[in-house]
Amino acid sequence: NAGVTQTPKFQVLKTGQSMTLQCAQDMNHNSMYWYRQDPGMGLRLIYYSASEGTTDKGEVPNGYNVSRLNKREFSLRLESAAPSQTSVYFCASGLSLPFYEQYFGPGTRLTVT
Amino acid sequence: ELKVEQNPLFLSMQEGKNYTIYCNYSTTSDRLYWYRQDPGKSLESLFVLLSNGAVKQEGRLMASLDTKARLSTLHITAAVHDLSATYFCAVDYGSSGDKLTFGTGTRLAVRP
Numbered sequence A: 001n002a003g004v005t006q007t008p009k010f011q012v013l014k015t016g017q018s019m020t021l022q023c024a025q026d027m028n029h030n031s032m033y034w035y036r037q038d039p040g041m042g043l044r045l046i047y048y049s050a051s052e053g054t055t056d057k058g059e060v061p062n063g064y065n066v067s068r069l070n071k072r073e074f075s076l077r078l079e080s081a082a083p084s085q086t087s088v089y090f091c092a093s094g095l096s097l098p099f100y101e102q103y104f105g106p107g108t109r110l111t112v113t
Numbered sequence B: 001e002l003k004v005e006q007n008p009l010f011l012s013m014q015e016g017k018n019y020t021i022y023c024n025y026s027t028t029s030d031r032l033y034w035y036r037q038d039p040g041k042s043l044e045s046l047f048v049l050l051s052n053g054a055v056k057q058e059g060r061l062m063a064s065l066d067t068k069a070r071l072s073t074l075h076i077t078a079a080v081h082d083l084s085a086t087y088f089c090a091v092d093y094g095s096s097g098d099k100l101t102f103g104t105g106t107r108l109a110v111r112p
Helices: none
Strands: A004-007 A010-013 A019-025 A031-037 A043-049 A064-068 A074-078 A087-094 A102-104 A108-112 B004-007 B010-014 B019-025 B032-037 B043-049 B055-058 B061-066 B071-076 B085-093 B099-102 B106-111
Touching (some): A019 A031, A031 A074, A043 A064, A043 B099, B010 B019, B019 B032, B019 B085, B032 B071, B043 B055, B071 B085
Parallel strands (some): A010 A108, B010 B106
Antiparallel strands (some): A019 A074, A031 A043, A031 A087, A064 A074, A087 A102, A087 A108, B004 B019, B019 B071, B032 B043, B055 B061, B085 B099, B085 B106
16 A cells, blocks of 8 residues: 655746646545645645545635545645745545544645745 | 644653643544654654543553643653654544644654
């Protein structure tokens, strides 16, 4: 089992460029999540998907879009990157009831210049 | 809005000593999660605490949950260098409880 995989591992963008971060899980989880991690801020939820075909906003959705392509894959798109989006992005997938433990991918380190 | 606060934010401790990290949260929840993150790495699940009074232990780490006080503790016994990492607590919320709010993390440095 690969668990949760993310591509790319590193990316440098110029302001205004677009890109898509890819995430896949092989644990047959219904829920998938995108977080960003900034120094001193912990992890903040960008978007999540409770099941295939559904997505919902988290705490910091502005400037991002997501697609739940199928049960395995959940992508995050930056349409017009801004320096404020420089961060480490983690994808996670999660169990459902009776508890919601999440499993994290290795992360994508994104720098926007 | 659910708030999750950890303290201390940074902890430098000597090998062999004991210490406790605290996690307070602002709304009712019966489930709390602890994660570990090594520098430059991803998050690894340590403990899932599912009810009031729950206690879990793994090696030198012991986590407990008091839902009435909205408090969880992560106790470190006889610290060793390998425990140096950042520790996060998280609480689930949402109408179906399937989202987590994370604390800002406690960076632990164990020195000889």
